[in-house]
Amino acid sequence: MSMPIVPSFGDGPDEGGRKLAIICSKGNLDMAYPGLILANAALGEGIETHLFFTFWGFDIINKATMADLKFSFVGNTAMHPPGRFGISMPQILGPVPGMTAMATKMMKKQIADLEVPEVPEFLELLSASGAQMWGCQMSADMMGLTMDDLYEGVDGIINASDFIEKSEGAQLLFI
Template sequence: MWDEKETDRKLCIICSKGTLDMAYPGLVLANAALMEGIDVTIFFTFWGLDMITKREMSNLKFTPIGNPHKMNFGNRTIGIPNAVAGFPGMTNMATSMIKKEMDKLEFPEIPEFLEMITDAGGKLYACRLSTDMFQLHEEDLYEGVEGIVGATDFMELSEDAQIIFI
Protein backbone atom coordinates (compact mmCIF):
# COMPACT_ATOMS: atom_id res chain seq x y z
CA MET A 1 0.00 0.00 0.00
CA TRP A 2 1.35 3.39 -0.94
CA ASP A 3 1.48 5.30 2.35
CA GLU A 4 4.20 7.81 1.57
CA LYS A 5 3.21 11.24 2.85
CA GLU A 6 3.95 14.49 1.07
CA THR A 7 6.24 16.68 3.12
CA ASP A 8 6.79 20.38 3.69
CA ARG A 9 10.29 19.68 4.95
CA LYS A 10 13.02 22.11 3.88
CA LEU A 11 16.71 21.37 3.75
CA CYS A 12 19.59 23.83 3.38
CA ILE A 13 23.04 22.48 2.66
CA ILE A 14 26.10 24.69 3.02
CA CYS A 15 28.99 23.47 0.87
CA SER A 16 32.24 25.04 2.04
CA LYS A 17 34.86 22.68 0.62
CA GLY A 18 36.11 22.30 -2.93
CA THR A 19 37.81 18.93 -2.89
CA LEU A 20 36.20 16.07 -4.78
CA ASP A 21 35.58 14.00 -1.66
CA MET A 22 33.88 16.91 0.11
CA ALA A 23 31.83 17.95 -2.92
CA TYR A 24 29.96 14.70 -3.36
CA PRO A 25 28.36 14.35 0.09
CA GLY A 26 26.45 17.63 -0.24
CA LEU A 27 25.24 16.82 -3.74
CA VAL A 28 24.24 13.27 -2.85
CA LEU A 29 22.22 14.50 0.13
CA ALA A 30 20.63 17.30 -1.91
CA ASN A 31 19.62 14.88 -4.64
CA ALA A 32 18.31 12.30 -2.16
CA ALA A 33 16.23 14.98 -0.43
CA LEU A 34 14.75 16.09 -3.76
CA MET A 35 13.85 12.49 -4.58
CA GLU A 36 11.90 12.48 -1.30
CA GLY A 37 9.97 15.62 -2.20
CA ILE A 38 11.95 17.84 0.17
CA ASP A 39 12.60 21.50 -0.72
CA VAL A 40 16.37 21.93 -1.20
CA THR A 41 18.63 24.98 -1.22
CA ILE A 42 22.41 24.74 -1.47
CA PHE A 43 24.60 27.64 -0.41
CA PHE A 44 28.19 27.55 -1.73
CA THR A 45 30.75 29.38 0.33
CA PHE A 46 34.54 29.65 0.47
CA TRP A 47 36.22 26.68 -1.28
CA GLY A 48 32.80 25.22 -1.97
CA LEU A 49 32.49 27.87 -4.70
CA ASP A 50 34.80 25.73 -6.85
CA MET A 51 31.86 23.34 -7.20
CA ILE A 52 29.89 25.98 -9.13
CA THR A 53 32.72 27.95 -10.76
CA LYS A 54 32.77 27.14 -14.48
CA ARG A 55 36.52 26.92 -14.80
CA GLU A 56 36.95 24.70 -11.72
CA MET A 57 33.85 22.55 -11.43
CA SER A 58 35.03 19.79 -13.76
CA ASN A 59 38.48 19.67 -12.22
CA LEU A 60 37.91 19.13 -8.51
CA LYS A 61 40.69 17.08 -6.96
CA PHE A 62 41.18 14.65 -4.17
CA THR A 63 44.43 14.74 -2.24
CA PRO A 64 45.58 11.94 0.06
CA ILE A 65 47.79 14.43 2.00
CA GLY A 66 46.86 14.43 5.65
CA ASN A 67 44.21 11.76 5.10
CA PRO A 68 44.92 8.75 7.31
CA HIS A 69 42.39 6.60 5.44
CA LYS A 70 44.21 3.72 3.78
CA MET A 71 41.99 3.92 0.70
CA ASN A 72 40.85 0.34 0.88
CA PHE A 73 38.80 -0.60 -2.15
CA GLY A 74 37.73 -4.13 -1.28
CA ASN A 75 40.92 -6.15 -1.19
CA ARG A 76 43.00 -3.45 -2.82
CA THR A 77 44.75 -1.06 -0.46
CA ILE A 78 46.21 2.05 -2.00
CA GLY A 79 47.61 3.60 1.15
CA ILE A 80 49.79 6.58 0.33
CA PRO A 81 52.07 7.80 3.14
CA ASN A 82 52.09 11.57 3.69
CA ALA A 83 55.77 11.75 2.84
CA VAL A 84 54.96 10.42 -0.63
CA ALA A 85 51.53 11.98 -1.11
CA GLY A 86 53.05 15.37 -1.85
CA PHE A 87 55.11 14.15 -4.82
CA PRO A 88 54.21 15.63 -8.20
CA GLY A 89 51.34 13.78 -9.85
CA MET A 90 50.08 12.10 -6.68
CA THR A 91 46.99 14.29 -6.41
CA ASN A 92 46.03 13.61 -10.02
CA MET A 93 46.59 9.90 -9.53
CA ALA A 94 44.45 9.76 -6.38
CA THR A 95 41.79 11.89 -8.08
CA SER A 96 41.54 9.61 -11.08
CA MET A 97 41.26 6.58 -8.79
CA ILE A 98 38.37 8.11 -6.88
CA LYS A 99 36.70 9.18 -10.12
CA LYS A 100 36.99 5.66 -11.48
CA GLU A 101 35.32 4.24 -8.36
CA MET A 102 32.55 6.86 -8.52
CA ASP A 103 32.00 6.07 -12.18
CA LYS A 104 31.63 2.35 -11.38
CA LEU A 105 28.82 3.32 -9.01
CA GLU A 106 27.30 5.36 -11.88
CA PHE A 107 27.75 8.65 -10.06
CA PRO A 108 27.68 11.68 -12.35
CA GLU A 109 30.52 14.19 -12.51
CA ILE A 110 29.93 17.47 -10.65
CA PRO A 111 28.41 19.55 -13.52
CA GLU A 112 25.96 16.78 -14.44
CA PHE A 113 25.07 16.30 -10.77
CA LEU A 114 24.30 20.02 -10.42
CA GLU A 115 22.12 19.83 -13.50
CA MET A 116 20.19 16.88 -12.04
CA ILE A 117 19.68 18.87 -8.84
CA THR A 118 18.45 22.04 -10.55
CA ASP A 119 16.25 20.00 -12.93
CA ALA A 120 14.68 18.45 -9.84
CA GLY A 121 13.92 21.90 -8.43
CA GLY A 122 16.93 22.38 -6.14
CA LYS A 123 18.13 25.98 -5.77
CA LEU A 124 21.79 26.95 -5.86
CA TYR A 125 23.21 30.17 -4.36
CA ALA A 126 26.73 31.55 -4.16
CA CYS A 127 27.98 33.39 -1.07
CA ARG A 128 28.60 37.09 -1.70
CA LEU A 129 31.52 37.43 0.69
CA SER A 130 33.29 34.52 -1.00
CA THR A 131 32.61 35.65 -4.57
CA ASP A 132 33.91 39.10 -3.62
CA MET A 133 37.00 37.60 -2.07
CA PHE A 134 37.76 35.41 -5.10
CA GLN A 135 36.67 38.19 -7.47
CA LEU A 136 34.07 36.02 -9.15
CA HIS A 137 31.00 37.35 -10.97
CA GLU A 138 27.73 35.74 -12.02
CA GLU A 139 29.12 35.00 -15.48
CA ASP A 140 31.92 32.95 -13.89
CA LEU A 141 29.40 30.67 -12.21
CA TYR A 142 27.49 27.63 -13.45
CA GLU A 143 24.37 28.86 -15.25
CA GLY A 144 22.03 26.95 -12.93
CA VAL A 145 23.03 29.17 -9.98
CA GLU A 146 20.09 31.37 -8.93
CA GLY A 147 22.26 34.20 -7.73
CA ILE A 148 24.88 35.60 -5.39
CA VAL A 149 23.47 36.31 -1.95
CA GLY A 150 24.77 37.52 1.39
CA ALA A 151 24.68 35.73 4.70
CA THR A 152 21.57 37.62 5.84
CA ASP A 153 19.75 36.59 2.65
CA PHE A 154 20.76 33.06 3.46
CA MET A 155 19.05 33.43 6.85
CA GLU A 156 15.83 34.31 5.02
CA LEU A 157 16.24 31.50 2.49
CA SER A 158 16.87 28.97 5.23
CA GLU A 159 13.97 29.96 7.46
CA ASP A 160 12.36 26.84 8.94
CA ALA A 161 14.90 24.63 7.14
CA GLN A 162 17.12 21.94 8.52
CA ILE A 163 20.74 22.91 7.88
CA ILE A 164 23.68 20.70 7.00
CA PHE A 165 27.16 22.24 6.93
CA ILE A 166 29.79 20.46 4.88
Protein backbone atom coordinates in the same frame (compact mmCIF):
# COMPACT_ATOMS: atom_id res chain seq x y z
CA MET B 1 -13.50 -5.82 1.91
CA SER B 2 -10.40 -4.48 3.69
CA MET B 3 -8.50 -1.48 2.40
CA PRO B 4 -5.32 -2.26 0.45
CA ILE B 5 -1.97 -1.46 2.06
CA VAL B 6 -0.70 1.61 0.23
CA PRO B 7 2.63 3.35 0.83
CA SER B 8 2.51 6.86 2.21
CA PHE B 9 4.37 9.17 -0.14
CA GLY B 10 4.17 12.07 2.25
CA ASP B 11 2.15 14.24 -0.09
CA GLY B 12 -1.12 14.20 1.76
CA PRO B 13 -2.74 17.49 2.80
CA ASP B 14 -1.15 17.51 6.27
CA GLU B 15 2.24 16.21 5.19
CA GLY B 16 5.31 17.72 3.57
CA GLY B 17 6.82 21.07 4.41
CA ARG B 18 10.22 19.57 5.22
CA LYS B 19 13.12 21.74 4.12
CA LEU B 20 16.87 21.13 3.94
CA ALA B 21 19.73 23.59 3.55
CA ILE B 22 23.24 22.38 2.81
CA ILE B 23 26.27 24.64 3.13
CA CYS B 24 29.09 23.44 0.85
CA SER B 25 32.33 25.02 2.04
CA LYS B 26 34.96 22.69 0.59
CA GLY B 27 36.13 22.31 -2.99
CA ASN B 28 37.92 18.98 -2.86
CA LEU B 29 36.34 16.27 -4.98
CA ASP B 30 35.62 14.06 -1.98
CA MET B 31 34.04 16.96 -0.10
CA ALA B 32 31.84 18.02 -3.01
CA TYR B 33 30.00 14.74 -3.38
CA PRO B 34 28.39 14.35 0.06
CA GLY B 35 26.47 17.61 -0.35
CA LEU B 36 25.44 16.83 -3.92
CA ILE B 37 24.34 13.29 -3.09
CA LEU B 38 22.32 14.33 -0.05
CA ALA B 39 20.71 17.19 -1.97
CA ASN B 40 19.73 14.75 -4.72
CA ALA B 41 18.27 12.32 -2.18
CA ALA B 42 16.30 15.08 -0.49
CA LEU B 43 14.92 16.37 -3.79
CA GLY B 44 13.89 12.84 -4.71
CA GLU B 45 11.90 12.75 -1.48
CA GLY B 46 10.05 15.92 -2.42
CA ILE B 47 11.94 18.05 0.11
CA GLU B 48 12.60 21.74 -0.60
CA THR B 49 16.39 21.83 -0.88
CA HIS B 50 18.80 24.77 -0.81
CA LEU B 51 22.54 24.60 -1.45
CA PHE B 52 24.77 27.47 -0.34
CA PHE B 53 28.25 27.45 -1.79
CA THR B 54 30.85 29.33 0.19
CA PHE B 55 34.63 29.68 0.34
CA TRP B 56 36.28 26.69 -1.36
CA GLY B 57 32.84 25.27 -2.05
CA PHE B 58 32.64 27.91 -4.77
CA ASP B 59 34.82 25.67 -6.91
CA ILE B 60 31.84 23.29 -7.19
CA ILE B 61 29.80 25.92 -9.08
CA ASN B 62 32.62 27.89 -10.73
CA LYS B 63 32.50 26.95 -14.42
CA ALA B 64 36.29 27.20 -14.57
CA THR B 65 36.83 24.58 -11.87
CA MET B 66 33.67 22.47 -11.45
CA ALA B 67 34.74 19.76 -13.89
CA ASP B 68 38.20 19.56 -12.43
CA LEU B 69 37.90 19.15 -8.66
CA LYS B 70 40.71 17.15 -7.14
CA PHE B 71 41.29 14.69 -4.38
CA SER B 72 44.43 14.63 -2.28
CA PHE B 73 45.06 12.20 0.54
CA VAL B 74 47.36 14.61 2.37
CA GLY B 75 46.04 14.75 5.91
CA ASN B 76 43.63 11.88 5.24
CA THR B 77 44.83 8.82 7.12
CA ALA B 78 41.74 6.87 6.04
CA MET B 79 43.12 6.60 2.49
CA HIS B 80 44.24 3.06 1.81
CA PRO B 81 45.40 1.27 -1.33
CA PRO B 82 42.37 -0.18 -3.20
CA GLY B 83 40.89 -3.07 -1.24
CA ARG B 84 43.68 -2.97 1.36
CA PHE B 85 41.75 -1.90 4.41
CA GLY B 86 43.91 -1.47 7.48
CA ILE B 87 46.89 -0.18 5.50
CA SER B 88 47.20 3.60 5.28
CA MET B 89 48.82 5.20 2.27
CA PRO B 90 52.06 6.69 3.62
CA GLN B 91 51.36 10.39 4.17
CA ILE B 92 54.76 11.28 2.72
CA LEU B 93 53.51 10.13 -0.70
CA GLY B 94 50.65 12.64 -0.68
CA PRO B 95 52.63 15.71 -1.75
CA VAL B 96 54.67 13.81 -4.37
CA PRO B 97 54.11 15.39 -7.82
CA GLY B 98 51.48 13.51 -9.77
CA MET B 99 50.01 11.82 -6.70
CA THR B 100 46.97 14.13 -6.48
CA ALA B 101 46.25 13.57 -10.18
CA MET B 102 46.50 9.82 -9.70
CA ALA B 103 44.33 9.77 -6.58
CA THR B 104 41.77 12.00 -8.33
CA LYS B 105 41.67 9.73 -11.35
CA MET B 106 41.13 6.68 -9.16
CA MET B 107 38.35 8.32 -7.20
CA LYS B 108 36.62 9.58 -10.35
CA LYS B 109 36.69 6.08 -11.79
CA GLN B 110 35.19 4.59 -8.63
CA ILE B 111 32.44 7.21 -8.70
CA ALA B 112 31.76 6.66 -12.42
CA ASP B 113 31.61 2.89 -11.89
CA LEU B 114 28.64 3.50 -9.58
CA GLU B 115 26.91 5.46 -12.36
CA VAL B 116 27.22 8.62 -10.28
CA PRO B 117 27.76 11.61 -12.58
CA GLU B 118 30.65 14.05 -12.57
CA VAL B 119 30.07 17.38 -10.86
CA PRO B 120 28.74 19.46 -13.82
CA GLU B 121 26.23 16.77 -14.79
CA PHE B 122 25.32 16.33 -11.13
CA LEU B 123 24.50 20.05 -10.90
CA GLU B 124 22.23 19.65 -13.93
CA LEU B 125 20.47 16.76 -12.24
CA LEU B 126 19.95 18.83 -9.08
CA SER B 127 18.78 21.83 -11.07
CA ALA B 128 16.27 19.73 -13.02
CA SER B 129 15.06 18.24 -9.74
CA GLY B 130 14.29 21.71 -8.40
CA ALA B 131 17.30 22.49 -6.19
CA GLN B 132 17.81 26.10 -5.22
CA MET B 133 21.49 26.95 -5.50
CA TRP B 134 23.09 30.02 -4.02
CA GLY B 135 26.57 31.49 -4.18
CA CYS B 136 28.03 33.32 -1.20
CA GLN B 137 28.47 37.07 -1.69
CA MET B 138 31.64 37.38 0.35
CA SER B 139 33.29 34.46 -1.45
CA ALA B 140 32.34 35.94 -4.81
CA ASP B 141 33.84 39.28 -3.78
CA MET B 142 37.02 37.67 -2.47
CA MET B 143 37.52 35.68 -5.67
CA GLY B 144 36.35 38.42 -8.03
CA LEU B 145 33.58 36.23 -9.46
CA THR B 146 30.13 37.16 -10.77
CA MET B 147 27.08 35.18 -11.87
CA ASP B 148 28.65 34.95 -15.34
CA ASP B 149 31.40 32.77 -13.87
CA LEU B 150 28.99 30.38 -12.20
CA TYR B 151 27.07 27.33 -13.36
CA GLU B 152 23.89 28.60 -15.02
CA GLY B 153 21.59 26.75 -12.62
CA VAL B 154 22.79 28.92 -9.71
CA ASP B 155 19.86 31.08 -8.64
CA GLY B 156 21.83 34.01 -7.31
CA ILE B 157 24.65 35.35 -5.21
CA ILE B 158 23.36 36.17 -1.77
CA ASN B 159 24.82 37.31 1.53
CA ALA B 160 24.86 35.46 4.81
CA SER B 161 21.71 37.16 6.12
CA ASP B 162 19.82 36.28 2.95
CA PHE B 163 20.80 32.67 3.42
CA ILE B 164 19.69 32.70 7.04
CA GLU B 165 16.32 34.06 5.87
CA LYS B 166 15.96 31.52 3.05
CA SER B 167 16.83 28.63 5.31
CA GLU B 168 14.22 29.52 7.91
CA GLY B 169 12.73 26.33 9.29
CA ALA B 170 15.20 24.16 7.36
CA GLN B 171 17.34 21.35 8.65
CA LEU B 172 20.91 22.47 8.17
CA LEU B 173 24.04 20.63 7.08
CA PHE B 174 27.51 22.17 7.00
CA ILE B 175 29.99 20.33 4.84
